[in-house]
Amino acid sequence: xxxxxxxxxxxxxxxxxxxxxxxxxxxxxxPSSDSVCTDRKNDGVGTKTVTRxxxxxxxxxxxxxxxxxxxxxxxxxxxGYEITSVRRNKEMPAIFASTPEGFRVSLEIGYKxxxxxxxxxxxxxxxxVTEAPREPIDPDSPAGKGLPYAHSDxxxxxxxxxxxxxxxxx
Numbered sequence: 076x077x078x079x080x081x082x083x084x085x086x087x088x089x090x091x092x093x094x095x096x097x098x099x100x101x102x103x104x105x106p107s108s109d110s111v112c113t114d115r116k117n118d119g120v121g122t123k124t125v126t127r128x129x130x131x132x133x134x135x136x137x138x139x140x141x142x143x144x145x146x147x148x149x150x151x152x153x154x155g156y157e158i159t160s161v162r163r164n165k166e167m168p169a170i171f172a173s174t175p176e177g178f179r180v181s182l183e184i185g186y187k188x189x190x191x192x193x194x195x196x197x198x199x200x201x202x203x204v205t206e207a208p209r210e211p212i213d214p215d216s217p218a219g220k221g222l223p224y225a226h227s228d229x230x231x232x233x234x235x236x237x238x239x240x241x242x243x244x245x
Contacts, residue, residue, distance in 0.1 A: 078109060078125050078204045081196035085127040086207055088178060088194045093129065095150040096143075100133035101225040104207050105191065112198035122198040127207065131190035132224055134231040137166065140184050142236055144170050147182050156180065188231075 076084075093102050105128030112122040135143050148158060148170055155175045162169035162183075169183040177197035184190050 076196075076199045077202035078123060078196075078199045079202050081199040082107065082125045082127060082204050082207070084176070085125060085178065085194040085196055088174065088180060089127060089129045089192055091154070092147065092150065092180070092192060096146060098227060098229045100131050100135075100190075100227065100230060102129045102131050102133075102192075104128070105130050107204070107206055109204065123201055124196050124198060125204060126193060126195045128194075129192045131192070133190075133227045134225065135184060135188040135190050136231050136233050137188065138233055138235045139230050140165075140168055140188065143190065143230060144168055144182060144184070151180065 093100070107125065107127050109123045109125045112124050144161075148161075151170075151172050152158065156172040158170065158172050159179075160169075160171040162171075167184055167186075169181060171179070171181045173179050179195045181193045182190060183193075
């Protein structure tokens with residue numbers, strides 16, 4: 076696999092993850108990056124990994140963060156991902172997994188409920204990589220200041236759920 080193929084697969088993983096969230100959330104592409112592969116073989120071939128990001132612009136309230144992570148964990152497990160670690164922190168929880176083909180995926184909840192997804196590829200051979208298109212963010216908007224801005228009647232609610240979250244079946 077070359078870096079472009081790895082980047083394309085990372086985008087598919089992110090798109091699939093976001094499509095499985097019900098009710099849906101708003102998300103924006105973050106910056107892409109690549110780095111030298113740390114577990115490359117000594118075969119003389121230069122290899123790198125590629126990382127793609129998505130920032131959830133919907134506010135995930137403290138009362139719904141556990142539900143949000145649960146939806147993602149169940150979805151990832153259904154797709155054959157192995158959960159490698161869970162950060163059980165009430166304010167900034169996270170879940171980390173790996174796909175069957177060796178991509179590392181994570182969901183981390185940060186400041187004020189800002190959720191972000193990161194996918195890093197396994198080692199891939201160097202190649203040209205196109206940057207995924209990103210919408211410009213108004214610097215005066217909450218998103219321009221690094222804060223989520225979209226309100227969701229479900230995900231932004233300040234009340235805990237009394238029943239399973241929508242789309243959580245399975």
